[in-house]
Amino acid sequence: MFRLSVMVPVQDPRAERVCGCPAQAGGPAGQNRRTGMPSLAAPGAAGAPALRRIRLLAAALTASLLAACNSVPGLGSLGSSEPAPAAPTAPAVPAPEPGKVRVGLILPLTAPGSGGVAGASFKNAAEMAVAEYSGSTVQLLIHDDKGTPEGGREAAQQALAEGAEIIIGPLFAPSVQAVGQVAKAAGKPVIAFSTDANVASRGVYLLSFMPESDVDTILEFAASRGKRSIAALIPNTAYGSIVAGSFQEIAARRGIRVAALERYSADKASIDAAVKKIAALNGQADALLLPDTADGLQSVGQALQAAGLDNRKIQMLGTGVWDDPRVLGVKAIQGGWYSAPDKAGFNNFAARYRARYNTEPLRISTLSYDAVFLVNALYTKYGAQGFSEATLTSPDGIIGTDGLFRFRPDGTNQRGLAVLQVGNGTAQTISPAPRTFPAGT
Secondary structure: EEEEEEOOOOOOOHOOOOOOOOOOOOOOOEOOOOOOOOOOOHHHOOOOOOOEEEEEOOOOOOOOOOOOOOOOOEEEOOOOOOOOOOOOOOOOOOOOOOOOOEEEEOOOOOOOOOHHHHHHHHHHHHHHHHOOOOOOOOOEEEEEOOHHHHHHHHHHHHHOOOOOOEEOOOOHHHHHHHHHHHHHOOOOEEEEEOHHHHHOOOEEEOOOOOOHHHHHHHHHHOOOOOOOEEEEEEEEEHHHHHHHHHHHHHHHHHHHHEEEEEEEEEOOHHHHHHHHHOOOOOOOOEEEOOOOHHHHHEEEEEEEHHHOOOOOOOOEOOOHHHHHHHHHOHHOOOOOOOEEEOHHHHHHHHHHHHHHHOOOOOHHHHHHHHHHHHHHHHHHHHHHHHHHHHHHOOOOOEEOOOEEEEEOOOOEEEEEEEEEEEEEEEEEEEEEEOOOOOOOO
């Protein structure tokens, strides 16, 4: 077995807790941190030994959700019409650097509203990954997709014309689809950041916090604690629809009874009606999945308490959107369990990011850091062969800033997540994130 351990000269991330920004759903100062991938098999053509795991101790070993609707819970609409902040513009194309692979980095640098903010934070994280990798072999070609598919298509064409061997980004699903079409035609892989599984495919890999991993982790844990009949109360949002589908599929696969699945809109009447149906189960469910953000949970929590439902009668379950200080203070979910990445990696990353840029990182900017660090590690060991499908989709997993992940052959990902319990406005880990995926999975 061949192991690649890439380390940068920083202290162990477990040694500090920097900003109290929950990993995977909650970011610094109230940002929401929402919602994997494989060990890399060595390319057979070169006869190299199998690469079982790339450990991206990415200057430190830790969803918010970039959903198809171009929004991140806690960040706000990334398709906002507000003027973009002074986002950095793409620099002029640098001259080729001998011995380095050219990597396209496509981000919404001048997109309006929060999209531009996300683009700037992702760009900073990517450049930090290059700077922190000892003997970096990556030359970034930074392009702005303006947050549109047309911009993504043009940016991909430019990056490939400049010699990019792989493309990192973009963020939004429509842009990912456009970039993927261009890259596939050129035979180049893409590592993008959307959480919309519909834009994933062979050669277009999504490095993101996908709701499916959150749901699978929390249902598996709940079942292990004897919760075999679970109801769900899910918002009528794009994220909610993904969770609802995953809940039904995963419950069936794990032999869990779906006691009820109710959806609700943001208005009080809709919430009250859905909660009333859950209350009418009269003990037929021993757990309740509530995958909503802080704003929604405040209202839902009040309705649950009015209906006499709390953690003394039913175990509350959540996903990565709970990893937000505002959610942790909701009275109705105290004692609840939710899935999220381990916090230590992000906390360490955030400290280094602040020291370098004198500003807070967006919670999900670790995705950009890990993508660049991964590309650096692969090219350092295998050259361009490191970007082959067999390498990128090996099942063993990679340890990144947010923990274990792997790419699936269909382009989606899987993460190894921790389970945390809410109590007194904080969260404590009750089941640590795994360091390996089960054999044969």
